[in-house]
Amino acid sequence: MRGDRDFGFTDEQMMLRESVRDFVRREVPDEYARRCDRERIAPLDAFDKMADLGWLGVAIPEQYGGSGLGFVELGIIQEELSYGLLELAVLFYRATVHGAQSLLTYGSEAQRQKYLPLIAAGKFKSSMSLTEPNAGSDAAGVQTRAVRDGDGFVINGAKVFNSQVDLADRTVLVTRTDPKAPAHEGISLFFVDPRSPGVTIERLETLCFRSVGTNRVTYENVRVSEDDLLGTLNGGWKHLMTNLNKERFSLAAQVTGAAQAALDCALQYARDRVQFGKPIGKFQAIQHKLADMQIAVHTSRMLTYDLARRLDAGIACRKEASMAKVFTSEAYFRVADEGMQILGGYSMTPDFPMERHYRDSRLMRIGGGSSEVMRTSIAKDLGL
Ligand SMILES: Cc1cc2nc3c(=O)[nH]c(=O)nc-3n(C[C@H](O)[C@H](O)[C@H](O)COP(=O)(O)OP(=O)(O)OC[C@H]3O[C@@H](n4cnc5c(N)ncnc54)[C@H](O)[C@@H]3O)c2cc1C
Numbered sequence: 371m372r373g374d375r376d377f378g379f380t381d382e383q384m385m386l387r388e389s390v391r392d393f394v395r396r397e398v399p400d401e402y403a404r405r406c407d408r409e410r411i412a413p414l415d416a417f418d419k420m421a422d423l424g425w426l427g428v429a430i431p432e433q434y435g436g437s438g439l440g441f442v443e444l445g446i447i448q449e450e451l452s453y454g455l456l457e458l459a460v461l462f463y464r465a466t467v468h469g470a471q472s473l474l475t476y477g478s479e480a481q482r483q484k485y486l487p488l489i490a491a492g493k494f495k496s497s498m499s500l501t502e503p504n505a506g507s508d509a510a511g512v513q514t515r516a517v518r519d520g521d522g523f524v525i526n527g528a529k530v531f532n533s534q535v536d537l538a539d540r541t542v543l544v545t546r547t548d549p550k551a552p553a554h555e556g557i558s559l560f561f562v563d564p565r566s567p568g569v570t571i572e573r574l575e576t577l578c579f580r581s582v583g584t585n586r587v588t589y590e591n592v593r594v595s596e597d598d599l600l601g602t603l604n605g606g607w608k609h610l611m612t613n614l615n616k617e618r619f620s621l622a623a624q625v626t627g628a629a630q631a632a633l634d635c636a637l638q639y640a641r642d643r644v645q646f647g648k649p650i651g652k653f654q655a656i657q658h659k660l661a662d663m664q665i666a667v668h669t670s671r672m673l674t675y676d677l678a679r680r681l682d683a684g685i686a687c688r689k690e691a692s693m694a695k696v697f698t699s700e701a702y703f704r705v706a707d708e709g710m711q712i713l714g715g716y717s718m719t720p721d722f723p724m725e726r727h728y729r730d731s732r733l734m735r736i737g738g739g740s741s742e743v744m745r746t747s748i749a750k751d752l753g754l
Pocket residue numbers: 497498499500501505506507508530531532533534576578579583584733736737738739740741742743746
């Protein structure tokens with residue numbers, strides 16, 4: 371029943387997809403995902419089992435202990451993990467993209483050698499600490515200060531909505547190092563250990579993403595060394611931008627997998643639920659909803675793997691990345707919303723995963739660049 375079209379995958383990519391599907395069937399069944407969500411438990415045991423299979427190193431070059439594959443493979447893993455539990459794919463993404471791709475794009479050789487083998491082995495988690503109370507979509511407005519002090523820096527400030535920072539070995543912390551420079555030119559990135567003295571982490575109550583969750587974080591006189599600087603001093607904004615397409619691609623792959631799971635749940639329910647003497651899937655009104663959901667998921671997958679191939683080929687793809695992010699996240703929300711309608715009153719109960727999809731899909735139109743900001747970026751690329 372699932373999205374079985376191969377999208378031109380090679381035999382090896384098809385085998386990888388089968389392995390991840392098999393893993394998700396065994397290790398991430400509905401009951402597991404439901405328990406992680408309801409009891410607010412991060413899926414760390416599933417993460418560790420996945421790490422043993424070597425998938426965290428899929429797009430890390432062999433010289434650093436990875437498999438040296440590319441974005442199609444990274445997409446396949448994220449899509450399939452997300453089919454079981456979106457937040458498991460997000461855990462994977464934070465290590466492989468926020469961690470590994472950041473290091474590969476703008477880390478030093480010493481930092482790559484130190485961290486990439488650990489990420490590839492699944493023994494290292496990372497996160498991204500960008501958003502602040504006064505700097506959301508206007509991310510270049512960050513005010514968290516890093517001030518040079520002897521052979522290192524001292525950091526003071528506050529971040530909000532920092533997911534998984536409580537589980538991370540290091541977080542990519544976005545700071546202001548030159549307050550006199552224009553906003554985009556005075557930003558630097560540090561790879562900070564969130565267990566450092568002076569860091570306080572408070573879990574936030576949220577509608578969505580209840581398993582891994584998100585946090586408010588304060589930094590009070592936190593010392594970091596020169597070796598923790600990621601990329602060049604005051605070059606942080608430029609570095610962040612180089613990774614943006616990879617992040618948007620990852621979010622697209624994740625929501626495609628989650629949308630497929632929501633569609634499959636609704637399809638099964640439409641076959642099973644009998645009203646007026648027949649399965650509700652026999653009513654044209656329900657059939658058309660399912661047809662629209664199928665179109666949304668199929669188109670999401672096309673945009674995702676088109677983007678993966680552009681990334682693998684090194685083709686410029688800012689517009690395609692923004693289009694994929696906005697389309698797939700809105701598609702996931704539409705699929706979950708119609709899924710709620712198809713499941714009727716039962717959609718409201720945690721007996722079915724639809725209410726989790728409905729909650730999580732709502733975030734995906736906001737987080738990682740809101741739909742409004744994505745459309746503005748697309749318009750800019752159209753020359754407007
Ligand atoms: C559960 C969760 C997890 C998150 N995880 C992380 C994380 O791990 N790391 C991290 O750094 N951040 C994280 N975020 C933050 C997320 O990326 C931000 O919420 C998002 O970037 C939007 O910022 P904001 O919430 O401050 O909204 P605002 O920027 O205040 O936007 C509010 C509204 O105004 C609109 N708007 C803003 N500017 C414009 C404009 N120029 N034109 C048109 N409309 C505009 C927005 O689209 C939105 O609709 C997370 C958020 C949540 C809720």
